[in-house]
Amino acid sequence: MRSEAAILLSGGMDSGVLLAWATIRYERIHALSFDYGSKHAARELEQAASLARTYSASLIKIHLPFIQSLFSSSLLISGGEIPEGPYQKETISSTVVPFRNGIFLAIAVGYAENSGIPTVLIASHSGDHPIYPDCRKTFTAAMSAASRLGTFTRVEILAPFSSLNKREIAQKGIEMGFDFSRTWSCYRGGDLHCGTCATCLERKYALRFEEGLDPTRYLE
Amino acid sequence: MRSEAAILLSGGMDSGVLLAWATIRYERIHALSFDYGSKHAARELEQAASLARTYSASLIKIHLPFIQSLFSSSLLISGGEIPEGPYQKETISSTVVPFRNGIFLAIAVGYAENSGIPTVLIASHSGDHPIYPDCRKTFTAAMSAASRLGTFTRVEILAPFSSLNKREIAQKGIEMGFDFSRTWSCYRGGDLHCGTCATCLERKYALRFEEGLDPTRYLE
Numbered sequence: 001m002r003s004e005a006a007i008l009l010s011g012g013m014d015s016g017v018l019l020a021w022a023t024i025r026y027e028r029i030h031a032l033s034f035d036y037g038s039k040h041a042a043r044e045l046e047q048a049a050s051l052a053r054t055y056s057a058s059l060i061k062i063h064l065p066f067i068q069s070l071f072s073s074s075l076l077i078s079g080g081e082i083p084e085g086p087y088q089k090e091t092i093s094s095t096v097v098p099f100r101n102g103i104f105l106a107i108a109v110g111y112a113e114n115s116g117i118p119t120v121l122i123a124s125h126s127g128d129h130p131i132y133p134d135c136r137k138t139f140t141a142a143m144s145a146a147s148r149l150g151t152f153t154r155v156e157i158l159a160p161f162s163s164l165n166k167r168e169i170a171q172k173g174i175e176m177g178f179d180f181s182r183t184w185s186c187y188r189g190g191d192l193h194c195g196t197c198a199t200c201l202e203r204k205y206a207l208r209f210e211e212g213l214d215p216t217r218y219l220e
Numbered sequence: 221m222r223s224e225a226a227i228l229l230s231g232g233m234d235s236g237v238l239l240a241w242a243t244i245r246y247e248r249i250h251a252l253s254f255d256y257g258s259k260h261a262a263r264e265l266e267q268a269a270s271l272a273r274t275y276s277a278s279l280i281k282i283h284l285p286f287i288q289s290l291f292s293s294s295l296l297i298s299g300g301e302i303p304e305g306p307y308q309k310e311t312i313s314s315t316v317v318p319f320r321n322g323i324f325l326a327i328a329v330g331y332a333e334n335s336g337i338p339t340v341l342i343a344s345h346s347g348d349h350p351i352y353p354d355c356r357k358t359f360t361a362a363m364s365a366a367s368r369l370g371t372f373t374r375v376e377i378l379a380p381f382s383s384l385n386k387r388e389i390a391q392k393g394i395e396m397g398f399d400f401s402r403t404w405s406c407y408r409g410g411d412l413h414c415g416t417c418a419t420c421l422e423r424k425y426a427l428r429f430e431e432g433l434d435p436t437r438y439l440e
Binding site for chain 1: 280282283284285286287291292298313315316318319320322323325326327329330331332333334353354356358359362363365366369370371372375382
């Protein structure tokens, strides 16, 4: 078993399963959660905190007020409406927060170097690759190279799920007895998952909603 | 002349000269200044704002409160004493803010992508290379690769001074009529440059203090 890892924990299903996966492989986990002014921040961060407690990870909350004030995205409270319907390049590009994973990873690397943690984990997966450039394997590899070169302790970045799609991550979670009802996906961030935005549709597919296996309560 | 560039502007002499250099080459400059809780933040940011005005750059101030609360460094208000005397690996390592340039660059890349700016400039130079890993050419190149791969607009990072040392940057500034009295270096951040910390000694050498050419007022 390896010693310590930092993990980007959003409170969504992918990073939730990654946390469960990591607790089997690392003695201590430091979960980093970012509040960057997204519409679903409250829901996500609540789930992240609860997951960190369950898996005995320490939780570090990092507030990034500049994203909300300087960046444009429908994902942000300061932005427009979240588009309806499935992921499509044209509509979903409004939900992009520019270089979000780059910013989160750079901060996590700094935190890891500061705390003597050798590894940073991110739950990037193959389903996001076509849409978000900072979710691709090539990006994570380049960012890991920058991290190793730019730190005294040669911090590495790993994306253990980068060859899996969201449904395969869900399958992995089921095998580990992961409780998906304790994760949040919906970009709208209401009391319940809306069930109709791109990320809800993707969640439904991954968790086999049609087969009655999805434990999530949706508005519709 | 190229269109637009973002620049990391600290208010120190290297990024000040880079700003002067960039205004000759780019039509519009967006200067990003970070307040991360350093002891010399007030002095540095004041000079950054004044330089941005002089060179007609727009100034974007970004507050990063998490660095002060989560990271340990004698450079920070939350940290110990700034070491006395010249740069040496043993003493100066206490002034490291882990992966600082990585974090600043990642944020600048996000800002650049958000605003349609193709290029981010950083004033890394060869003098810092042996001490700070995130000032090296290899790091900047890897970070630029991550930026190009991780953004829709393929934002590039350039370090035009990476082959120069601080004295050569000073020479370049003198040739451009740059006013060095309007920059701040001292890590202690008093009313005057202390003249005895590593960065003051380096400044004195670069600006040829011994030859009476340095316009800075030092305490000693």
